Amino acid sequence: MNLAFAFEASARKHERQTAIFWGEQQFAYADLLSSALSLVNCLEKSFDVKPGDRVALWLKNCAEFVPALYGILGAGAVVVPINNFLKPHEVSYILQDCDAKLVVTDSSMSESVGKLRVGGHGIRSWNVDDFPGLAPGTGTLRAERRENDLAVIIYTSGTTGHPKGAMLAHGNLLSNVESCRIILSAVDTDRFVVLLPMFHSFMMTVCVLLPTIVGGSLVLIKSLHPPKNILHEIIQHRATILPAIPQFFRTLANASVPPGFPLRLCISGGAPLPGEILREFTEKMPIPLIEGYGLSEASPVVSMNPIKGPWKAGSIGVPIPGVKVTVQDEGGRLLPPGQTGEICVAGPNVMQGYWNRPEETAKALRGEWLLTGDIGHQDTDGYFFITDRKKDMLLVNGINVYPREIEEVIYQFPGVKEAAVIGVPDARKGEHPLAFVSAAEGKQVDEKALLHFVREKLADYKVPKRVVFMPALPRNATGKILKTALRQRLAASQ
Numbered sequence: 001m002n003l004a005f006a007f008e009a010s011a012r013k014h015e016r017q018t019a020i021f022w023g024e025q026q027f028a029y030a031d032l033l034s035s036a037l038s039l040v041n042c043l044e045k046s047f048d049v050k051p052g053d054r055v056a057l058w059l060k061n062c063a064e065f066v067p068a069l070y071g072i073l074g075a076g077a078v079v080v081p082i083n084n085f086l087k088p089h090e091v092s093y094i095l096q097d098c099d100a101k102l103v104v105t106d107s108s109m110s111e112s113v114g115k116l117r118v119g120g121h122g123i124r125s126w127n128v129d130d131f132p133g134l135a136p137g138t139g140t141l142r143a144e145r146r147e148n149d150l151a152v153i154i155y156t157s158g159t160t161g162h163p164k165g166a167m168l169a170h171g172n173l174l175s176n177v178e179s180c181r182i183i184l185s186a187v188d189t190d191r192f193v194v195l196l197p198m199f200h201s202f203m204m205t206v207c208v209l210l211p212t213i214v215g216g217s218l219v220l221i222k223s224l225h226p227p228k229n230i231l232h233e234i235i236q237h238r239a240t241i242l243p244a245i246p247q248f249f250r251t252l253a254n255a256s257v258p259p260g261f262p263l264r265l266c267i268s269g270g271a272p273l274p275g276e277i278l279r280e281f282t283e284k285m286p287i288p289l290i291e292g293y294g295l296s297e298a299s300p301v302v303s304m305n306p307i308k309g310p311w312k313a314g315s316i317g318v319p320i321p322g323v324k325v326t327v328q329d330e331g332g333r334l335l336p337p338g339q340t341g342e343i344c345v346a347g348p349n350v351m352q353g354y355w356n357r358p359e360e361t362a363k364a365l366r367g368e369w370l371l372t373g374d375i376g377h378q379d380t381d382g383y384f385f386i387t388d389r390k391k392d393m394l395l396v397n398g399i400n401v402y403p404r405e406i407e408e409v410i411y412q413f414p415g416v417k418e419a420a421v422i423g424v425p426d427a428r429k430g431e432h433p434l435a436f437v438s439a440a441e442g443k444q445v446d447e448k449a450l451l452h453f454v455r456e457k458l459a460d461y462k463v464p465k466r467v468v469f470m471p472a473l474p475r476n477a478t479g480k481i482l483k484t485a486l487r488q489r490l491a492a493s494q
Contacts, residue, residue: 002170003151004074004141006177006213008033014188014215021191021237022063023222029215032067035131037139039071039104047102047124051076051143054153056095056103057199058082058113061220064128065198066208068104074141077101079152080165081199083399085459088115090163094155095123098165098355102126147171153355154201154296157393157402165355166297175348176299177209179320183304184241184265188215193234193242193263195221200399201300202269206243227251234263243267245398246277247428249289253281263287265307269294270398271430272386275313282311291316293386297370298323299349303384315383316376323347327378332366340377342390344369392483394423394431396461406433406464409457413450415443418473420481421464424490435464436486438472445469 011019011033020027043049055077059065072079080098082091095103096118103125105113113125145151151173153165180186192211196203211218219239223229231252234242239262246268266281266289273291281289288307293316294300303325305317319325326334327341335341346368353361364371373391378384394401403421410419417440423431439445447467455463474485 001147001174002073002143002145002149003173003209003213004070004143004145006174007036007070008074008141010213010215017188017215018217019212020063020066021217021219021233025063027063029212032070032212033141035064035067036071036074036141038131039068040074040139040141042126043071043075043077043102047126049075049077049101051145052150053077053101054080054098056080056082056091056098056100058084058091058103058105058109059128059198060084060106060108061194061198062106062128063220064106064131066212066218068128069204069208070141070212072104073145073151074143076143076145078150081152081154081204083155083199083459084109084197085461087457087459088112088117089457090459092116092118094163094165097155097162098153104128145170147174150352152204154300156296157400157405162405164357164360167352167355168299169352172299172349172351173205173209175322176205176301177213179322179349180206180210180301181214183307183320184210184267185307186210186214186216186241190214190216190241191219191237191239192216193219193221193230193239193244195224195230195244195248196270196398200270201296202243202294202398205299205301206267206269227255231255231257235261238262240264241267243269245270245430246273247397247430249273249281250277253277253284257285261287265290267292267304269301271395272314278311278313293317293384295372297351297364297372298345298347299351301349302345302372305383312379312381312383315379315385317384318382319347319384323349325378325384326369327376327384328369332369335377337378337380340375340387343372343374343376343384343386345372346370394433396426396431396433397429399461401433401462403433406435406454406458406462409454410435410437410450412457413445413453415439415445416450417441417443418481420473420483420486422483422486422490424465429461433462433464434490435467436470436473437467438470 011029015030019029055072107129151170152168155163192207194207219237290305292304303317305311324346350370375388376386406421418438420436424434426432474482
C-alpha cells in the first residue's frame with residue numbers, strides 16, 4: 001500500500017462525490033483522479049521523472065494542490081512541499097539540498113520561480129495553470145512504491161541556520177492518517193475546513209491526506225479576510241471539522257454564530273492553546289475544541305485530547321492510537337508521572353531521519369524514540385503537558401522559526417558586531433521575533449536598512465518587528481550570548 005493507491009481507491013469509490021469546495025467551484029473525486037493521472041503522464045514523458053526523484057511543490061492554497069500532490073506520488077516521486085512564504089534565496093537552498101528535479105508551481109509564483117538558482121542555474125518548473133481547470137487523464141496511479149519507500153520530505157527550520165528535511169515514508173503518513181481517522185471519528189461525510197497553508201505538515205496530513213483517503217471533502221477557503229468570509233463558507237458548504245491555530249479560535253469565540261452552525265469539532269494545533277482561549281471558546285460555542293500536538297518528524301500528529309473529554313487546559317492530551325509517548329531524562333531513562341523531562345515519541349509515524357544529515361538524525365533518534373526537544377511531564381491520568389522548549393525556537397502563526405537562521409542573516413549586514421534574536425509574545429501571531437544588535441566599533445547600523453536587508457533574504461514572518469541596539473550583548477564566562485538576560489531586560493523595560 002502507498003499513498004497514491006490509497007487515494008485512487010478512495011477516488012474510484014467516491015467518484016461523483018465533491019472532493020473540494022473552492023469558492024463557487026466544486027470538484028468531484030473523478031476530477032481530481034483524472035487530473036492526477038494527467039500530471040503523472042506529464043512528469044514521466046515531459047520531464048523524465050523517475051521513482052525516487054524529488055519534485056518540489058511550491059503552491060499557494062488552491063484546488064490544484066491536491067491532484068498535484070497525488071500526481072507526484074503517482075509517478076513514484078518524492079514530494080517536497082515548500083512554504084510559499086519563503087523567498088527565492090531560501091527556496092533555492094532547499095531545492096539544492098534535496099537535488100530536486102522539478103518545481104511544480106503556478107503563475108502567481110512565476111516571478112519568484114525565475115529567481116531560483118541551483119548551482120548557479122535556474123531550475124525546471126511546471127505550471128499547474130497550464131491545465132484548463134483540472135485536466136483529464138487516464139490510466140492508474142501505478143507507482144510501485146512500498147510502505148518503507150520515501151514519500152515526502154518536509155523541511156523544518158534548523159538550529160544550524162539552515163532547514164533540514166524530515167524524511168517521511170508512505171507508511172509513516174498512512175499510519176498517521178489512520179490514527180487521526182480513529183481519534184477524530186472521521187467519515188466520508190465529513191468536510192474539513194482548509195484555511196491554513198497546505199504545505200504545513202499538520203494541514204497536509206489532517207486536511208488533505210485524511211479527507212481524501214476516507215472520501216470526505218475539503219472546504220478550501222479562498223479569502224481569509226475579513227473573518228466573516230470564513231464563517232460564510234463554513235456555513236455555505238456545511239463544514240464539519242475545523243483545524244486551526246489558537247488565535248483563530250479566539251476570533252471565532254467572539255463572532256456572531258447563527259443557530260445550526262454545522263461544525264462538529266474544532267482542533268487547535270501548531271502552537272500551545274492558552275487556557276483563556278479554551279475557556280472563552282467553550283463558554284460561547286457548543287462545539288468541542290480539542291488541543292493536539294505534533295511535529296513534522298512524526299508525520300506530524302502525536303497526541304490529542306479525546307473528543308468526548310475530559311479536556312485538560314494546557315494539556316496536549318493523550319497519544320493517538322498506535323503511538324507511544326514517554327518522558328525521559330537525558331540518559332534515556334523513563335520518568336514517572338509528575339517528573340519533568342524530554343517528550344519522546346515512538347511509533348510507525350516517526351520519520352526515517354533527516355535527508356543527508358546523519359549527524360542530525362543521530363541526535364534526533366535514540367533507538368525507537370524520536371527526541372522532540374520539548375520539555376514536559378505526564379500526569380497520573382496519562383495526559384501530557386509541555387512546559388518548556390529544549391530547542392531555541394519560536395512559533396510564529398504555528399510555524400517553527402529558529403533564531404539562528406535570522407541571526408546569521410543579520411551578521412551579514414555591514415557594521416553588525418553581535419546579534420541575538422528572541423521570541424516575544426504576540427496576541428495575534430503567538431510570538432514574533434525581536435533582534436538585539438551591537439555595532440562594530442566606530443560603526444552605526446540603521447534599523448530600517450537592516451530590517452529591509454533581512455526582509456530581502458527571509459520570509460516576512462521571520463523578520464524581527466524591531467531592533468534593540470546595545471553597546472554590547474551580555475555573555476557568560478565562555479562567551480555565549482545570554483538570551484535569558486536579554487529577556488529579563490525586555491521584561492524590565494515593559
